[in-house]
Amino acid sequence: EVSITLRLVVHSTELCVVPLYVVCDGHDGRFQAPEGTDNSLDSACRRIALGAHLVQSLYAEKLLEKGLPRKTFQVENDLDPGSPTCRVLHSQLTMSEARKLKQEDLWEFIGREIMTSPIASEKRKYLAILSCTFWDGTKVVADPALGGGGLALLGSGTLHTWPESLSQLIHCFTDQRKMPPGLLDNSCFRGTFAGCLSTSLGSVCHEVGHMFNLGHTPTGIMSRGFDNVERVFLSVPSPQVKGCAKVDDTNNLILVPCLSISSSTLPTVGKPERASCPASETSEDDFTSFTSACAAILAHHKWFNNETSETSTVTYDPIRNLVSSEAGLKVVQLRGSSGSVIKSWELGSKSPHKHLILPRLKVPHATLVAINSFGSILSQQI
Secondary structure, eight states, X not given: OOOOOOOOOOOSOSOEEEEEEEEEETOOSOOOOOTTSOOSHHHHHHHHHHHHHHHHHHHHHHHHHTTSOOOOOOBHHHHOTTSOSSEEEEEEEEHHHHTTSOHHHHHHHHHHHHHTSTTOOTTEEEEEEETTOEEOSSOEESOOEEEETTEEEEEOTTGGGSOSSGGGHHHHHTOOOBOOTTSOOOSSSOOBHHHHHHHHHHHHHHHHHHHTTOOBOSSSTTTTGGGGTHHHHOSSOOSOOTTOOOBOTTSEEEEOOOOXXXXXXXXXXXXXXXXXXXXXXXXXXXXXXXXXXXXXXXXXXXXXXXXXXXXXXXXXXXXXXXXXXXXXXXXXXXXXXXXXXXXXXXXXXXXXXXXXEOOOOOOTXXXXXXXXXXXXEEEEEO
């Protein structure tokens, strides 16, 4: 007999993540799935709601692994138990239109719809799954995987592999059935239902990371380690390809650039180019860690803490190449055009580091990202 004590502490905050199922105009909300599988709108919402909580749990455990307190974001239902565990947004975009758009255009269109809808709020971020993703046997359409600002938008091509309830979790993560040709196999070369669940849920973890201002890293969740999130939830990993990742001809991990967009205004998105992140020789037990800098950003992020009335901005002086904050800097990073972290400084907690002089680096289109002890973030191209 094993006794387990669970302790739930909800932040004193109005900041939350809203799980969202986006149904296109003229679409009934049924996602692509094997015959006999419940693919109704209600089923989709149950799967997405549980998925959001799994991601929430993963973030807390990964911070703990780095020696930090368990912290994570709140979903809307945590703060308001009377709210839906997953909301439905009926888009004005038709199914045929959605299936013709590039993922960047889908992200921008859905983002603008959200911010002009009744659920719009600067105190919310949105984890959205698109209903009309379709695999025709040769290619997949309406299958975005982009995150930034206030929106992480992903497709529903393998949503049928997600559990609807916690009791189904182990079965789904160990389901070694082969994915039939008529359904999308996004499993990182594993070809199984379990592999598709691990990759797709891991992709959500990755894009949510971009929502919380994380860049691409050489290893872990913000690289291609997200393919292996099953290892977080299973004591014995299911069969898989070790270090599962898609590589190009130069042995580089292929990642889509993260987006840097304001959740309140959602301005026009520039077309990002496909980018590569160098493969790492570092060995990880489960491939799903956050780097210490990523963990520090999350630990100080406003969305991971109680709200406070204290404010302090982060500023950058381009003449002196100086980053400053009276509250004390915690993490300062330079990132490339693809969102990959090029240089990172973690400033400890023993005494406030109010200033940091950056070295003169020749990095084209570099972005400066810095967070202070109050969770205020500066993101600026330099």
